[in-house]
Amino acid sequence: xxxxxxxxxxxxxxxxxxxxxxxxxxxxxxxxxxxxxxxxxxxxxxxxxxxxxxxxxxxxxxxxxxxxxxxxxxxxxxxxxxxxxxxxxxxxxxxxxxxxxxxxxxxxxxxxxxxxxxxxxxxxxxxxxxxxxxxxxxxxxxxxxxxxxxxxxxxxxxxxxxxxxxxxxxxxxxxxxxxxxxxxxxxxxxxxxxxxxxxxxxxxxxxxxxxxxxxxxxxxxxxxxxxxxxxxxxxxxxxxxxxxxxxxxxxxxxxxxxxxxxxxxxxxxxxxxxxxxxxxxxxxxxxxxxxxxxxxxxxxxxxxxxxxxxxxxx
Amino acid sequence: xxxxxxxxxxxxxxxxxxxxxxxxxxxxxxxxxxxxxxxxxxxxxxxxxxxxxxxxxxxxxxxxxxxxxxxxxxxxxxxxxxxxxxxxxxxxxxxxxxxxxxxxxxxxxxxxxxxxxxxxxxxxxxxxxxxxxxxxxxxxxxxxxxxxxxxxxxxxxxxxxxxxxxxxxxxxxxxxxxxxxxxxxxxxxxxxxxxxxxxxxxxxxxxxxxxxxxxxxxxxxxxxxxxxxxxxxxxxxxxxxxxxxxxxxxxxxxxxxxxxxxxxxxxxxxxxxxxxxxxxxxx
Numbered sequence: 001x002x003x004x005x006x007x008x009x010x011x012x013x014x015x016x017x018x019x020x021x022x023x024x025x026x027x028x029x030x031x032x033x034x035x036x037x038x039x040x041x042x043x044x045x046x047x048x049x050x051x052x053x054x055x056x057x058x059x060x061x062x063x064x065x066x067x068x069x070x071x072x073x074x075x076x077x078x079x080x081x082x083x084x085x086x087x088x089x090x091x092x093x094x095x096x097x098x099x100x101x102x103x104x105x106x107x108x109x110x111x112x113x114x115x116x117x118x119x120x121x122x123x124x125x126x127x128x129x130x131x132x133x134x135x136x137x138x139x140x141x142x143x144x145x146x147x148x149x150x151x152x153x154x155x156x157x158x159x160x161x162x163x164x165x166x167x168x169x170x171x172x173x174x175x176x177x178x179x180x181x182x183x184x185x186x187x188x189x190x191x192x193x194x195x196x197x198x199x200x201x202x203x204x205x206x207x208x209x210x211x212x213x214x215x216x217x218x219x220x221x222x223x224x225x226x227x228x229x230x231x232x233x234x235x236x237x238x239x240x241x242x243x244x245x246x247x248x249x250x251x252x253x254x255x256x257x258x259x260x261x262x263x264x265x266x267x268x269x270x271x272x273x274x275x276x277x278x279x280x281x282x283x284x285x286x287x288x289x290x291x292x293x294x295x296x297x298x299x300x301x302x303x304x305x306x307x308x309x310x311x312x313x314x
Numbered sequence: 315x316x317x318x319x320x321x322x323x324x325x326x327x328x329x330x331x332x333x334x335x336x337x338x339x340x341x342x343x344x345x346x347x348x349x350x351x352x353x354x355x356x357x358x359x360x361x362x363x364x365x366x367x368x369x370x371x372x373x374x375x376x377x378x379x380x381x382x383x384x385x386x387x388x389x390x391x392x393x394x395x396x397x398x399x400x401x402x403x404x405x406x407x408x409x410x411x412x413x414x415x416x417x418x419x420x421x422x423x424x425x426x427x428x429x430x431x432x433x434x435x436x437x438x439x440x441x442x443x444x445x446x447x448x449x450x451x452x453x454x455x456x457x458x459x460x461x462x463x464x465x466x467x468x469x470x471x472x473x474x475x476x477x478x479x480x481x482x483x484x485x486x487x488x489x490x491x492x493x494x495x496x497x498x499x500x501x502x503x504x505x506x507x508x509x510x511x512x513x514x515x516x517x518x519x520x521x522x523x524x525x526x527x528x529x530x531x532x533x534x535x536x537x538x539x540x541x542x543x544x545x546x547x548x549x550x551x552x553x554x555x556x557x558x559x560x561x562x563x564x565x566x567x568x569x570x571x572x573x574x575x576x577x578x579x580x581x582x583x584x585x586x587x588x589x590x591x592x593x594x595x596x597x
Contacts, residue, residue: 015414016414016423017420019410019414019502020411020414022410024426024467026407026467027467030445030464031433031441034441034445034447035441038443096333097334108334112584115587120576125545125571127527127548127571128544128548128571129572132348132565132568135561135564142347142363145362145363180341184587233435233437243529247552248553260439279440282437286440289435291432293434294434297431
């Protein structure tokens with residue numbers, strides 16, 4: 001822009017507005033107005049009882065009180081547990097793989113092959129993936145028949161009827177879908193570190209572990225924070241996998257029901273007041289996290305350019 | 315260098331490969347069973363697991379396509395329309411927005427940028443209630459429009475385009491076009507977009523895939539059978555009485571939903587994997 005004279009700037013300014021107009025118009029119509037009306041409905045009693053529509057009658061904060069008296073906190077707990085179960089192995093293996101893939105002293109055969117394979121599950125339709133797991137891990141599905149014929153089990157393990165079996169499957173799917181993506185992000189961050197740092201450390205006789213903990217980790221801290229926050233946002237949105245795996249029931253005993261599944265139930269039963277209140281609580285949490293994302297990206301300009309998709313999964 | 319290579323040690327190198335092979339196995343194994351089972355008929359699948367493919371691939375495919383309860387053909391068509399339009403809208407309008415903020419000086423430039431960055435990761439679920447109500451009021455329930463029109467405002471795609479412009483679009487080029495009397499829209503369409511091709515291609519693929527896989531909002535907007543997209547069909551398969559189903563058909567439907575994406579991915583994998591971080595390449 002330096003080349004442009006001040007006069008030019010003034011005369012071209014309106015083009016800036018013209019070019020960004022469609023984006024902001026679409027945002028206003030499809031996101032902002034819906035958000036405002038969502039907040040608005042959260043203060044109303046507004047639901048369907050049989051064929052009768054009750055409300056909308058203003059009820060102040062009653063919906064908020066009602067959700068906190070319902071199982072909202074339990075579902076929040078479920079969501080956090082499911083997220084953590086997937087995220088911990090995800091960050092562990094991603095760090096490990098990123099360190100290995102970028103280590104010049106290590107000769108990895110088929111590096112490109114491994115990168116392509118571990119990223120692949122990220123592109124898989126989560127609902128189809130969940131359906132696949134449901135079929136594979138059902139009581140008489142291929143996994144059980146394999147384990148029995150291999151002599152590991154003598155009767156089928158009922159994955160989907162035990163709390164930790166069902167949670168474990170959701171976590172496994174989330175892990176598989178996201179660790180490749182995180183690995184590639186972290187690799188880019190590690191490759192952005194000045195190689196002179198590693199060379200100096202090697203000359204000083206540092207070990208792999210020392211280099212990893214004293215140089216790599218501190219240098220990629222900003223992107224780690226970014227990964228953590230975006231993964232929390234992804235975790236909060238977790239829906240497709242547990243919904244399809246448990247057919248929306250969150251079974252056994254709603255221990256796999258996530259916040260969005262709870263929201264979805266209210267939307268389907270057309271309890272708009274309650275759905276609104278859940279949405280607003282979710283919005284507040286997400287807003288805080290979004291501010292975190294914003295600062296984590298501005299913290300180090302050279303880093304996060306990647307695109308982390310905004311859909312469900314940890 | 316050679317010395318340090320030896321320092322890594324053979325044992326450690328083997329360990330690394332074992333871990334990598336294990337993870338790659340985990341990623342591939344389930345899809346392998348999927349492919350195998352899609353070639354076997356119901357009776358064979360019920361009998362137990364096998365590593366060898368059967369001969370029923372075409373029969374399963376025919377059965378799925380012929381099933382009146384799961385309109386797969388229209389499902390594929392709807393998914394293609396929605397994903398194609400989403401990809402086109404998201405890439406074109408994001409590039410346009412990014413160009414507006416990158417190339418012009420105006421008062422709201424900075425606030426507009428900060429605003430988009432703040433909503434970068436905001437989930438659409440938080441406004442789903444209002445969205446469904448709006449769509450109802452606009453008489454667009456059970457149409458495909460609400461599934462792709464919102465893609466015009468895609469903050470993540472915008473950010474990618476913006477970063478790419480910073481690294482690859484010199485403003486002198488825009489200046490030169492102006493000198494030649496090229497109009498602003500013409501400059502954008504004829505000069506900027508061709509430069510943005512690599513970024514547009516990568517983002518088109520990502521937007522397509524994201525939209526192809528989306529389930530939450532479409533399931534709230536679409537209830538009519540012939541308007542359903544593939545993820546909704548899969549969900550309806552799950553909620554149907556599962557045990558009555560021909561498992562060959564179940565695996566085939568999952569294959570139809572997943573495999574085209576995997577094939578495209580494998581063909582373009584190099585660009586896609588690089589594309590995950592492409593916007594960040596700054597010379």
